Amino acid sequence: MSRFKKRIDSFKWAFNGFKIAFKGEVNLKIHLVAAAIVIALGFLFNIGRYEWLAVLVVIAMVLSAEIFNTAIEHLADFVSVERRPAIKKVKDLAAAAVLLHAIIAAIVGIIVFSPYIIAYLKA
Template identity: 55%
Template sequence: MENEKDKFTITARFKSFKYAFNGLRHFFIVEHNARIHLVAAAFAIVISFYLNISTTEWIAIFTVVVIVFIAEIFNSCIEKLADVVSPEINSQIKLVKDMAAAAVLIAAILALAVGAIIFLPKLF
């Protein structure tokens, strides 16, 4: 027997979008690094317009921008969850947080590399 909660409804789908947008709003309001990434993304997009990059280059820029945001969102989620699970100092939790931060660092390095490959030849 199907539970009322498990039924597909348009209203429930709209609520799920509302929850996702609430998460995004919280991310950009509360997380300092989110705003730094947002400024960097805006800068990359402005430069992309200025340099009149190709469609393929736009795809690369948007892809790395989104990868950085996804990594930062997951990092923020892991940190918040870890703080709830283990509010006291815990070496294993610290390692988990450090590894989540490393994922963001790798994504940011990828974004810088892609930006350099696309922008530097056009600028110099």
């Protein structure tokens, strides 16, 4: 297989990962809807370029954390379907990473959008 075809294929597998993640995971769909709402708000309030940077980075962070969490959950379920303390630890750690990202994203959202929302409500 040529190097070029290998590169193209690795993109294909990565997009397949998106398909697997977004088809099966309700949490990921919720994060995606939240991201769409935040992006729509960004356009609505015409936020600045650095505000866009902050918003897009935290959206990418949350979605990536959720995808990693999904991968870890699948791997954990493959390792053992029986209930095991080690599996619980691994799953809860991965979930904690998602929660941390979501909290930071919410704080960034408040910092970026609250001045616009306050100005809109005052107008």
